[in-house]
Amino acid sequence: MKFDQSQIAIHIKKKALELGFISCGISRAGYLNEEKSRLEKWLQNGMNGEMNYMSRNQEKRLDPTLLFDGAKSVISVLLNYFPKEGQEDSAAPIISKYAYGKDYHFVLKEKLNALLEYIQNEIADCNGRTFVDSAPVLDKAWAAKAGLGWIGKNTNLISVEHGSFFFIGELIVDLEMEPDEKIVSNHCGNCTRCIDACPTNAIVAPYVVDARRCISYQTIELKGDLDENLKGKFANRVFGCDICQDVCPWNLKSEPHNEPDFEPHPRLLKLSNKDWEEMDKSLFNELFRKSAVKRTKYEGLKRNLQFLKDDSSS
Template identity: 80%
Template sequence: MKSPGASIQIKQKARELGFLNCGISKADFLADEKNRLESWISHGMNGEMDYMTRNLDKRLDPRLLFDDAKSVISVLLNYFPSQKQEDPDAPVLSKYAYGTDYHFVLKDKLNELLSFIQTEIAPCNGRAFVDSAPVLDKAWAAKAGLGWIGKNTNLISVEHGSFFFIGELIVDLELEPDDKIVRNHCGNCTRCIDACPTKAIVAPYVVDARRCISYQTIELKGELDENLKGKFDNRVFGCDICQDVCPWNLKSEPHHEPAFESHPKLLKLSHREWQEMNQPLFNELFRKSAVKRTKYSGLKRNLQFLYNTNETKDYASADQQLPEE
């Protein structure tokens, strides 16, 4: 097939569905990612995320993941909120977790895009991916020209910053791929590295998950690392620090996705109300949220770990300017 018109139609529909951007890649082997991924795992930087060690062949080659895969369609969905938590002393919740769990929202939109392709472009088989299989989201988005991988290992867009979710459709249609690669614009900036309170960014473009606050407060199932006690800067679920200080996030604008709006009570919670949170309140606030992943017991564990370490810094108000390149 490989019709430029089809790719244009798909991108137009993606914008209609509310995606920030959409790009297309040929489904192929990610040769540039192989050594990086294998080195990261060999040094144990995946921590207890054993799933990262499985299906490496499929993680690097979508043709092994989806029969007759020919194209990877990558999309970005904004989640940057218009409001933030009101109490500056309250435990800090990552912005991505304010509203409805993104897995459901993003997958529904991707499936709608797939239905459009099947009915308006050409009959095909396809599958939506939102953290649901061994797919290297950021690598595919970068390959599709949607941004570059920053020193904090997040995908960064020149137009939109980095406060967005990434998802994919893998289809058996041969679509016209995007041949533009966005060059790295980090320059000599090291704000993300310098700001990380646990020093999880152990080198430019390398994050040791074991030291990452997001890993500790979400992925880790047991006790939190006592060596990191007092270094969480009040983060109770996830962490946005390396994004908050990134100058490119001056480009971030509030999302327009109703599902990502927070529960009316959530952003008003005081420090004391967080500390006194019980199961019924947890159920009320996080019924549809990604916070359910850590469960009530996990959130209480995180809160207890933060006890007497509730000093906060307003990273987002730091003096920011785009880096010299």
Template identity: 80%
Template structure:
């Protein structure tokens, strides 16, 4: 039986190491408009002023990429084989163990684009990995890859939620996925109950100003003193809402060499974290997403934990 263009693209995505792939027609995300505007109006984006800009672009990929016809969404597993050994050490989010996902995911998306151009049909396309105003989770949900959980992350029935999301927007019309994954959270509120700073203010709504990930990564200046003693030893990012999610019992270790941590990283003791100098920071996080907060930002976070 002859496979469609969409089927061939999905098969190639799996071959490249993606967990799954789904396709949507590039059109206006009408269902997300009101929720996005309300979230912004209430100031829940904190200092992330870039979220206020280009709101129409966030809702319509045709305004980002001229001639856009299809949005190809992919998931890439990052669940680690091992975690930090010292139970007292500051906790690093699992997504930051290895090489910065922006580079890894974009490289794979470019390979997928090359395959489409050479084997499917001539076209123009552009990969997106947090690099433009694209609502990753909304597009992945629309493509049938999962549903938005109460912690506001995408959850896959097959894979849980420890994965990165990326898109390839192309000017090629493709058969879109018609399936919609229903919300399987039910009455479960484990993520809401477990959030130490009570950042999940409603199902699917996170007040970034209270979120540990926002505080330790996005925020410039000093951390919010009102949240002192609530960080649960998190130094960069926070996985608590995902760690307690029953769907992540399905998470399996990734097979991506680029996501393997520096050999020394998971063995660091609390003392070694607290005394980390610039040289060690550069050695451990040379290619990591932790570089985003810079050495001074990480030391700020460590001081905040040390004061608790």
């Protein structure tokens, strides 16, 4: 080991900031007791919809030592994606800000791999595994445990310094470290702006989101027909939704990212309503070749566009 035990976390956090992360925190790997009953109740009520993967590997989701052999510490990081500019045509279908640039899975993973490499080369001989939203890890719970923010009433992690327009990633290592003892208290108070603003009433209670009613779930995760009961309630959202974040007072603190990979395709923000309606597969592939929008595929985007069109004509 090249650093004193008390110095390891300091150097890791410094390197994380150098790599472009806006925040980094460390927690001890172990069982997430508090999240167990909340997750079970949410699943029992069927609020995961067609996201069957949420009901699989529940024990692994609650205990990272089952995900990675010898896990001792969870390093949580935040990466800002708040854009400098938005879509120009106010009548055009709206896509979530996180999908403007390159798919975050690749960007975040590359940075986390670089952080792991740094730890292995400069700090200690250890093993680790990176996680970006693609394995059974409760990323918001771990970030909160590491003192990076609190879980808001819209179930997003909110940071006092940065708001909530960021991605969360984890690096689980078999290296013993001093965990961050800081726990950020809940600053939502009596505010219900996110609950009041949700057009589909997906936030069914403070800190509880029924995914089946969420525009993000409907436009991205759902594979079949969109819910006819939600007709006229999509607020022109065609891929994802930022409404509960846009109205959050803590996002007044949001500052534009400086990550080149998150810059949008030059044509994307200029698309008119007509451009979206007439989008063919070749334009879709050009605009979203490396974007998270690829998840819904061309057919899925056209389905969403037709749903919005039916909304406006009904």
